[in-house]
Amino acid sequence: MSRPKIRVLIVDDSAVVRQTLSEVLSSDPDIEIMGTAADPFVAAERIKDEVPDVITLDIEMPRMDGLTFLQKIMAQHPIPVVICSSLAEEGAESALRALEYGAVDIITKPRLGSKQFIEESEITICQIVKAAAGARVHTIQPRRAVEPKLTADAILSPATHAMVETTEKVVVIGASTGGTEALKTVLETLPSDTPGIVIVQHMPELFTRAFANRLNTMCSITVKEAESNDTVLRGRALIAPGNHHLLLKRSGARYYVDLKEGPLVCRHRPSVDVLFRSAARYAGRNAVGVILTGMGDDGARGMLEMKQAGATTIAQDEATCVVFGMPNEAIKRGAVDKVMPLDAVAGAILTQAR
Numbered sequence: 001m002s003r004p005k006i007r008v009l010i011v012d013d014s015a016v017v018r019q020t021l022s023e024v025l026s027s028d029p030d031i032e033i034m035g036t037a038a039d040p041f042v043a044a045e046r047i048k049d050e051v052p053d054v055i056t057l058d059i060e061m062p063r064m065d066g067l068t069f070l071q072k073i074m075a076q077h078p079i080p081v082v083i084c085s086s087l088a089e090e091g092a093e094s095a096l097r098a099l100e101y102g103a104v105d106i107i108t109k110p111r112l113g114s115k116q117f118i119e120e121s122e123i124t125i126c127q128i129v130k131a132a133a134g135a136r137v138h139t140i141q142p143r144r145a146v147e148p149k150l151t152a153d154a155i156l157s158p159a160t161h162a163m164v165e166t167t168e169k170v171v172v173i174g175a176s177t178g179g180t181e182a183l184k185t186v187l188e189t190l191p192s193d194t195p196g197i198v199i200v201q202h203m204p205e206l207f208t209r210a211f212a213n214r215l216n217t218m219c220s221i222t223v224k225e226a227e228s229n230d231t232v233l234r235g236r237a238l239i240a241p242g243n244h245h246l247l248l249k250r251s252g253a254r255y256y257v258d259l260k261e262g263p264l265v266c267r268h269r270p271s272v273d274v275l276f277r278s279a280a281r282y283a284g285r286n287a288v289g290v291i292l293t294g295m296g297d298d299g300a301r302g303m304l305e306m307k308q309a310g311a312t313t314i315a316q317d318e319a320t321c322v323v324f325g326m327p328n329e330a331i332k333r334g335a336v337d338k339v340m341p342l343d344a345v346a347g348a349i350l351t352q353a354r
């Protein structure tokens with residue numbers, strides 16, 4: 001018996017975007033378009049008659065902006081919402097606020113480009129919408145004060161020399177759907193002398209820089225979007241820029257990061273698998289790997305390699321995940337040493353790193 005299709009309501013004031021998104025999403029046999037709406041008032045009328053499984057929501061619209069509509073949805077009838085944003089600085093900031101208000105994920109508005117760009121956009125958009133359909137929707141939570149306390153072989157080049165012994169620890173973290181809020185929970189709790197952290201969060205380009213800058217204002221550690229050859233330092237977290245794979249490398253006792261373009265890996269760029277497998281290769285038992293909420297299996301294979309190389313591996317538990325896909329796949333492969341709720345992850349990182 002076939003599963004019911006995921007019904008999507010598209011809310012955007014641009015007729016071109018509504019049409020393009022409809023075509024992109026309809027290309028997936030598991031998705032059907034329930035309807036489209038040019039603004040939140042039309043959308044609200046549609047929801048009265050039939051509740052969609054997922055809403056894609058523009059932010060800048062006439063009569064009522066998307067953030068206001070999102071807050072009303074989350075207060076009255078929580079539905080998984082995916083923000084559809086343009087690649088602009090102000091759009092990135094608004095989209096990040098939407099994630100804080102309860103949106104599940106962000107997609108960039110589809111635009112014309114090369115054949116490869118269009119094909120990759122279709123994969124990403126459909127994957128995100130399907131992840132949203134199975135997500136646990138959380139209403140906005142008041143901010144609380146916290147005490148600081150493809151396979152990857154296509155990206156990784158072979159190690160050409162023996163690694164120099166070092167005892168310095170490095171933490172690598174992978175996350176996808178629901179990961180922005182999960183990462184904030186973890187990083188806000190960490191003290192300024194935390195071992196260096198390298199992060200892959202599935203997000204579009206530009207949004208990762210805004211996300212890193214936002215976290216930098218909230219955390220005791222420094223948070224920045226990674227650039228090639230950045231050194232992994234105590235008290236600093238480096239976040240992979242959207243549309244680039246991020247690898248951990250080592251020169252003597254110095255850990256640093258390298259950015260690569262390359263193909264999609266596990267349907268993503270950046271890919272958690274690429275980061276984790278590079279950590280297994282260059283950090284081995286000096287690494288601590290953490291896999292957080294997200295759909296799919298990105299990171300599961302890389303985490304298994306980390307464990308086999310002697311690293312400590314941690315997965316977020318099902319009860320606190322927005323989507324339990326990525327941690328569950330890693331657990332099923334026997335790649336995880338410890339499974340724990342989100343609020344215990346920061347403490348576990350510190351315990352293992354010290």
